[in-house]
Amino acid sequence: MAQVSQAARLERTFDWIVIFIAVCLFIGAFHLHVMLFVGDWDFWTDWKDRRWWVTVTPIALITFPAAVQTFLWEKLRLPFGATFCVLLLVIGEWLTRTFHFYGWTNFPLNFTWPATMLPSALVLDIILMQTGSVILTAIGGSLLWAAMFYPGNWPMLAPFRVPVEYLGSVMSLSDLQGYQYIRTSTPEYLRIIERGTLRTFGQDVTPVSAAFSGFVCVWIYLWWWAMARAFYTTRFVRSV
Amino acid sequence: MKQFIRSAFIIGLLALSSSYADAHGEKSQEPFLRMRTVMWYDVQWSTDKVGVNEEMTISGKFHLFEEWPTNVVAAPTSAWLNASVAGPQLIRLATYINDVPMLNSVSLEIGRDYEFKIILKGRNPGRYHIHPMLNVKGGGPIAGPGQWVTVEGDPDTFTNPITTLTGQTIDLETYGLGRVISWHVITIALALGWILFWMRSPFLGRLLLVQGGASEEELVSKRDRIVGLGVLAATLALVIGGYFLTEAQYPVTVPLQSGRTPIPPLEKPPQTLNVNVERATYAVATRTFTLTLKVTNKDQQPVQLGEMSAANIRFLNPQLFKGDHQLLVEPSEPVQPGETKTLKVIVSDAVWETEHLTMSSDPENRFAALLMFFDPQGSRRIIAVSAGTLIPQYL
Numbered sequence: 001m002a003q004v005s006q007a008a009r010l011e012r013t014f015d016w017i018v019i020f021i022a023v024c025l026f027i028g029a030f031h032l033h034v035m036l037f038v039g040d041w042d043f044w045t046d047w048k049d050r051r052w053w054v055t056v057t058p059i060a061l062i063t064f065p066a067a068v069q070t071f072l073w074e075k076l077r078l079p080f081g082a083t084f085c086v087l088l089l090v091i092g093e094w095l096t097r098t099f100h101f102y103g104w105t106n107f108p109l110n111f112t113w114p115a116t117m118l119p120s121a122l123v124l125d126i127i128l129m130q131t132g133s134v135i136l137t138a139i140g141g142s143l144l145w146a147a148m149f150y151p152g153n154w155p156m157l158a159p160f161r162v163p164v165e166y167l168g169s170v171m172s173l174s175d176l177q178g179y180q181y182i183r184t185s186t187p188e189y190l191r192i193i194e195r196g197t198l199r200t201f202g203q204d205v206t207p208v209s210a211a212f213s214g215f216v217c218v219w220i221y222l223w224w225w226a227m228a229r230a231f232y233t234t235r236f237v238r239s240v
Numbered sequence: 241m242k243q244f245i246r247s248a249f250i251i252g253l254l255a256l257s258s259s260y261a262d263a264h265g266e267k268s269q270e271p272f273l274r275m276r277t278v279m280w281y282d283v284q285w286s287t288d289k290v291g292v293n294e295e296m297t298i299s300g301k302f303h304l305f306e307e308w309p310t311n312v313v314a315a316p317t318s319a320w321l322n323a324s325v326a327g328p329q330l331i332r333l334a335t336y337i338n339d340v341p342m343l344n345s346v347s348l349e350i351g352r353d354y355e356f357k358i359i360l361k362g363r364n365p366g367r368y369h370i371h372p373m374l375n376v377k378g379g380g381p382i383a384g385p386g387q388w389v390t391v392e393g394d395p396d397t398f399t400n401p402i403t404t405l406t407g408q409t410i411d412l413e414t415y416g417l418g419r420v421i422s423w424h425v426i427t428i429a430l431a432l433g434w435i436l437f438w439m440r441s442p443f444l445g446r447l448l449l450v451q452g453g454a455s456e457e458e459l460v461s462k463r464d465r466i467v468g469l470g471v472l473a474a475t476l477a478l479v480i481g482g483y484f485l486t487e488a489q490y491p492v493t494v495p496l497q498s499g500r501t502p503i504p505p506l507e508k509p510p511q512t513l514n515v516n517v518e519r520a521t522y523a524v525a526t527r528t529f530t531l532t533l534k535v536t537n538k539d540q541q542p543v544q545l546g547e548m549s550a551a552n553i554r555f556l557n558p559q560l561f562k563g564d565h566q567l568l569v570e571p572s573e574p575v576q577p578g579e580t581k582t583l584k585v586i587v588s589d590a591v592w593e594t595e596h597l598t599m600s601s602d603p604e605n606r607f608a609a610l611l612m613f614f615d616p617q618g619s620r621r622i623i624a625v626s627a628g629t630l631i632p633q634y635l
Contacts, residue, residue, distance in 0.1 A: 008442065011442045011444065011445055012442050014444055015439075015442050015443060015444050018444060019439075046496060048496075049495065049496045050495055050496075074450075075447055075450060076443060076444075076446040076447055076450060077446060077449075077450055077456075077459035077460055078438050078443060078446065079438070079460070079468070080434055080435045080438050083431045083434055083435055084435060086431070087428065087431045087432065087435065090424065090428065094424070105326075105327040105328075106327055106328055106329060106363070106364050107327065107328060108328075108413050108414070108417075109417055109420075110412075110413075110414060110415055110416050110417040110420065113417070113420045113424075116423070116424060116427050118427040118428065118430065118431045119427060119430075119475045119478060119479045121431065122430065122431060122434060122471060122472070122475045123472060123475055123476070125434070126468045126469075126471060126472040126475075127472075129460060129464075129465070129468050130465065130468060130469070130472075132456075148479055151479050151480070151482070151483040152427075152479045152482075154482070154483050154486050154487075155419065155423050155482040155483070155485070155486045156416070156419060156420045156423050156424075158486045158487075158489070158490040158493055159415065159416040159419060159490060160415075160416055161490070161493035161494060161495070162404045162405070162406055162408070162490060162492065162493060162494075163404065163405045163406075163492065163493070163494045164402055164403070164404045164405055165405055166343070166402075167334055167341035167343060168341055169341065169343050169497070170405070170494065170497065171343065171497050172493070172494050172495070172496055172497060173402070173404070173410075173412065173415065173416075174496060175343075175496055175497050176402065176412065177412060179332060179343060180328075180331040180332050180333070180400070180412070181328040181331060181332075182322070182323055182325055182327065182328050182330070182331065182332050183327075183328075184322060184323075184324050184325070184327075184373065184381065185381070187320035187322060187345065187375035187377075187381075188320050188343075188344055188345045189318040189320055189345035189375070189377045190375075190377075191496075191498070193496050193498060194495065194496065194498075195498050205495075
C-alpha cells in the first residue's frame with residue numbers, strides 16, 4: 001500500500017515537472033509565433049479591424065493548438081491541447097502588455113489589450129473529444145474556431161468602436177487612441193486595415209473575412225496535425 | 241577566482257563611467273537624407289517645461305526639396321506628420337498642416353512649402369527630446385530639429401476626457417479596461433476549469449494506458465463527455481450571449497476609419513533671386529565648409545545672406561543675427577538690385593563632424609540647404625540650393 005501511494009506521489013510529481021516545462025515552453029514559443037505572425041493586429045485597438053485582424057489571427061493561432069492536440073489526444077486522450085496553448089498565450093500576452101507596453105513604454109492597457117481565442121479553443125478541443133475524428137475537427141472545429149473569433153472578442157472591442165467627432169472628422173475611439181498615444185514608428189499609412197475595398201459583399205466584411213479565415217484554418221490545422229505526428233515519438237517510454 | 245573578481249570590477253567601472261545617452265540616433269541618419277528631403281525652418285517650441293495635463297505647441301514650416309532623392313526615398317505621396325518622442329510621454333491633441341487637421345495621411349508636393357502645428361499634452365513626467373517629424377511611406381521617418389522638454393507633475397492625475405457622439409464623456413486613458421479584464425477573467429476561468437478537470441488525476445500514466453490499448457470508456461468516460469457537452473454549451477452561450485448583450489449596450493459603432501486628406505501647399509512667393517551653387521568643399525583639417533554661389537538679385541531691394549539651414553542646423557550671419565553656429569560671407573556687402581555677384585559662404589565649425597555631415601563615408605554625397613536672404617526691412621527670401629558632390633579637401 002505504501003509503495004502504491006509512493007508511486008502515485010512520484011507520478012504526480014513527474015506530472016507537475018512536465019507541466020512546468022510545458023508552461024514555460026509554450027508561453028515563450030507560441031507567444032513568439034503569434035507576435036511574429038499577428039503582431040500589430042493584436043497589439044493595438046486601432047489595428048483590430050474587420051478584415052485583416054479577423055483573417056490573420058485565427059490562421060496564425062490554430063497552428064500550435066493543432067499540433068499539441070495531436071500529441072495530447074493521440075498519446076494521452078486528453079482533450080485540452082488547444083485550450084492549453086491559448087491559455088498560456090493569453091497569460092504571456094498579458095505579461096508583455098503589462099510589463100513592457102505599459103510598465104516600460106507607458107502605453108495605456110486599454111489601447112494594447114490582447115484578443116482572446118479561448119472560447120474557440122474550448123470548442124475545438126470538445127469537438128475533438130466528442131467526435132474522436134481528425135477530419136471532423138479539422139473541418140467543423142476550424143470553421144467554428146475562425147467564426148467565433150470576432151463575436152468572442154466583440155464584448156471587449158465594441159466600446160472602442162463608439163464614434164467621436166474630433167477635429168471635424170468622425171473617428172472611432174480606437175482611431176483616437178492611435179492618434180493621441182504617439183507611436184513614432186507606426187504612422188497612420190502603415191496600418192494594414194480594411195480600406196473599404198471589399199465592396200462585393202456590401203457592408204458585411206466580417207463574415208466574409210471569417211469564412212475565408214475558417215477555410216484556410218482547415219488546411220493549416222491538417223498541416224500542423226501532420227507535422228506533429230511526424231515529429232512526436234514516445235518510443236523511449238517502453239524502455240523506462 | 242581573483243581573475244574573475246578583477247574582470248568583474250573592471251567591467252563594473254566601465255559601466256559606471258559610460259555617459260548618459262543624450263540623443264536618439266538622429267545623427268545616424270544619412271546626411272543627404274537630412275539635407276535633401278524635408279527642410280524644416282522657423283521651428284519653435286512654445287515652452288521647454290510643461291505640466292501633466294498642460295498643453296504645448298511645436299510649430300514651424302517645412303520645404304520639400306525640389307531634388308528629393310527619389311532614387312532612395314519614395315516621394316511623399318503618403319506622409320504623416322508625427323512627433324518624435326519616446327512613446328506617449330505626451331499625447332498628441334492635434335496636428336495641422338496649413339491649418340488642415342491631420343487625422344489621416346496626406347499627399348505632399350515636392351518643391352513646395354507647408355506650415356505645421358503640433359499640439360501636445362503632458363502625460364508622464366520626465367525629460368524628453370522632442371522633434372517634429374514627417375513619416376514618409378517608402379522612406380521612413382524624417383525628423384526635424386529637436387529640443388529638450390521637461391514634463392512635470394503627478395502622472396496619476398493625468399486625464400483624457402473625450403465626449404462621444406452618443407453623448408458619453410469618458411476618460412480615454414482608462415476607458416473600457418474594466419470590461420476587457422472582466423471578459424478575459426471569465427474566459428480564462430472557463431479554460432482553466434476545463435484543463436483542471438482533466439488534470440484532477442495523474443495524467444502522464446495515461447500514456448501507457450493508451451499504448452496498452454485501454455478502452456475509450458476507460459480513458460474518456462460518459463461523465464467526461466457530459467461535462468464536455470456542458471462546457472461546449474456554456475462556451476457557445478457565453479459567446480452568443482455576450483455578443484448580443486454587447487450589441488444592445490453599444491448600438492452605435494463605426495468601423496476603423498481610413499482615408500486621405502488633400503492639402504494644398506502654401507502659395508509660392510515670387511522668385512526674385514537666382515542662386516546657383518558653383519562649388520561646395522569641405523576642408524577636413526580645419527573643418528571648414530565653403531560654398532561658392534552666384535547670386536543674381538532681380539528684386540527692388542538689396543539683399544544679404546542671413547542664414548543657411550542644413551540638416552536642421554542653422555548657420556547665422558553675425559552681421560544680422562546671433563546664434564550658436566555662424567557663417568561668414570565674402571564679400572559681406574549686400575547684393576544690390578540688378579547685380580550678379582559671386583559669394584563665398586564659409587563655415588568653420590566642429591558641427592560638421594559632430595553631426596556626421598561630412599558625407600565622406602556615404603555613397604550619396606550631395607549637399608543641399610535653405611538659404612535665407614534679408615532685405616534692409618527684414619523681409620526674407622528663401623531659396624533651396626543644391627550642390628553637386630561635396631568635395632573633401634584633405635591637403
